[in-house]
Amino acid sequence: MATSEEILSTLAELVYDVADVPVEDVQLDKSFVDDLDIDSLAMVEIIVGIEEKFGVTVPDDEAKNLKTVGDAVTYIEQAKA
Amino acid sequence: MSNIVITGLGATTPLGGDVASTWKALVAGTSGVTRIEEEWADGLPCQIAARAAVDPTTKVDRIRARRLDRASMMALIAAEEAWLDAGFSLAEGTDVDPDRLSVVMGTGMGGLHSLINSWDTQKGKGYRRVSPFTIPMLMANAPAANVGLLLHAKGGVHTPVSACASSNEAISNGLDILRLGRADVVVVGGTEAVIHAFPLAAFGQMQALSRRNDEPERASRPWDVDRDGFVMGEGAAVLVMETLEHAQARGARIYGRLAGAGVSADGHDMVQPDPTGEGQAKAMVKAVRDAGLQPSDIIHVNCHATSTPQGDTTEAHSMRAALGDHTAAIATGTKSMTGHLLGGAGALETMATLLALYNRVVPPTINLDNPEPDLGIDIAANTARALPAGDLAALNNSFGFGGHNVAVAVTNEFATH
Numbered sequence: 001m002a003t004s005e006e007i008l009s010t011l012a013e014l015v016y017d018v019a020d021v022p023v024e025d026v027q028l029d030k031s032f033v034d035d036l037d038i039d040s041l042a043m044v045e046i047i048v049g050i051e052e053k054f055g056v057t058v059p060d061d062e063a064k065n066l067k068t069v070g071d072a073v074t075y076i077e078q079a080k081a
Numbered sequence: 082m083s084n085i086v087i088t089g090l091g092a093t094t095p096l097g098g099d100v101a102s103t104w105k106a107l108v109a110g111t112s113g114v115t116r117i118e119e120e121w122a123d124g125l126p127c128q129i130a131a132r133a134a135v136d137p138t139t140k141v142d143r144i145r146a147r148r149l150d151r152a153s154m155m156a157l158i159a160a161e162e163a164w165l166d167a168g169f170s171l172a173e174g175t176d177v178d179p180d181r182l183s184v185v186m187g188t189g190m191g192g193l194h195s196l197i198n199s200w201d202t203q204k205g206k207g208y209r210r211v212s213p214f215t216i217p218m219l220m221a222n223a224p225a226a227n228v229g230l231l232l233h234a235k236g237g238v239h240t241p242v243s244a245c246a247s248s249n250e251a252i253s254n255g256l257d258i259l260r261l262g263r264a265d266v267v268v269v270g271g272t273e274a275v276i277h278a279f280p281l282a283a284f285g286q287m288q289a290l291s292r293r294n295d296e297p298e299r300a301s302r303p304w305d306v307d308r309d310g311f312v313m314g315e316g317a318a319v320l321v322m323e324t325l326e327h328a329q330a331r332g333a334r335i336y337g338r339l340a341g342a343g344v345s346a347d348g349h350d351m352v353q354p355d356p357t358g359e360g361q362a363k364a365m366v367k368a369v370r371d372a373g374l375q376p377s378d379i380i381h382v383n384c385h386a387t388s389t390p391q392g393d394t395t396e397a398h399s400m401r402a403a404l405g406d407h408t409a410a411i412a413t414g415t416k417s418m419t420g421h422l423l424g425g426a427g428a429l430e431t432m433a434t435l436l437a438l439y440n441r442v443v444p445p446t447i448n449l450d451n452p453e454p455d456l457g458i459d460i461a462a463n464t465a466r467a468l469p470a471g472d473l474a475a476l477n478n479s480f481g482f483g484g485h486n487v488a489v490a491v492t493n494e495f496a497t498h
Contacts (some may be wrong), residue, residue: 018144019144020142020143020144040213041213041214042213044213045212045213045214048209048210051209
């Protein structure tokens with residue numbers, strides 16, 4: 001079972017790959033759109049990347065609730081539990 | 082009606098990653114055609130192509146490269162060079178009122194690589210893995226839109242699609258926009274990037290491609306008796322056009338005058354040119370008239386000359402029909418070196434035509450070992466030919482599947498060195 005830190009670390013690499021955001025900027029309190037400047041299409045790539053990397057499903061109506069990095073980490077933890 | 086001049090040039094081609102290297106290689110008679118060594122070409126009847134000399138993915142940052150089709154990448158590289166060459170800055174509104182700036186970029190097939198790759202992904206891994214950037218990568222207007230975004234153009238961004246005549250049509254449309262007073266500056270050009278197993282198979286099935294796989298650099302040979310089809314090329318070329326008043330007011334360097342354009346349609350067949358050459362000749366005659374010239378003024382023609390058996394012969398006939406049986410114009414087929422850039426061909430070759438006048442030298446048609454007899458035109462065979470001093474005028478021809486014919490007339494009027 002991955003720890004929150006491990007999930008955050010993997011997620012940060014994913015955000016870097018998709019949107020070139022420095023890994024150290026991807027912190028739990030950061031908003032994908034407002035703080036990390038991720039546009040709606042890149043966000044779709046991040047959601048699909050989360051599904052691949054963590055083996056979870058993120059339905060579209062759940063995806064729109066993942067506003068911060070912390071929201072995503074929490075969702076992944078719960079989905080894997 | 083305003084005179085329209087060209088003040089900036091940009092290109093990334095099979096002969097070089099910019100205009101200077103491309104022009105030098107054109108005059109030197111260098112072939113950009115090579116064997117496709119990748120496994121995906123195994124078994125195809127045509128395994129040769131003229132690839133971009135500089136891989137565009139090395140010129141675009143990692144994230145942009147994932148969100149742009151190769152056709153758009155090359156369009157952006159050429160557009161940036163042309164814009165800076167014109168003396169403009171990339172900062173919005175610095176030099177040109179964005180509402181008075183338009184873009185017209187032609188392409189034959191748009192983002193075909195992106196379409197094919199995304200469909201492969203969907204078939205293999207399911208719809209969820211299809212990139213959300215796929216549509217803005219594959220749509221035919223993507224190169225024009227990307228160039229518009231780069232240059233902050235808000236006066237209209239357009240994409241003519243007429244196969245291999247697309248970018249000459251872009252130039253013709255740009256001329257209209259300026260003459261109608263709808264913009265002060267128009268960035269025109271074309272791009273194509275379809276060197277992939279599928280288009281090579283599809284064009285091959287039309288018997289349109291050369292099969293001279295063992296001698297790639299000798300495969301594109303317009304007007305030679307042993308020609309056997311065209312060689313696919315990839316690349317982009319962009320020209321900055323503006324009204325003479327606008328160019329002179331800012332003290333711009335001027336390459337010459339975009340003097341006129343002539344458009345016709347064969348109304349004959351989807352893919353075969355009308356063998357009488359009537360439609361092609363009409364486009365040339367219209368371009369000469371539109372430029373306020375006489376046929377005898379034309380000293381050089383950069384022909385469409387793709388190295389197909391029928392096309393090259395027809396064009397020689399149509400050139401004589403338009404310019405006279407005893408025309409002194411020196412013809413050349415630069416596709417012998419660059420391969421056929423399809424939707425990018427017109428812009429690249431109009432650029433070559435303009436530079437021929439500017440530098441007073443016509444690039445050669447290479448591989449012309451045994452010219453087809455009785456063509457009745459003077460071809461710059463195998464070595465570059467000098468042009469005389471004084472006023473010069475020339476044509477560039479582009480013809481496309483669908484029967485599209487577009488000729489563009491350029492002169493060395495207003496040129497500054």
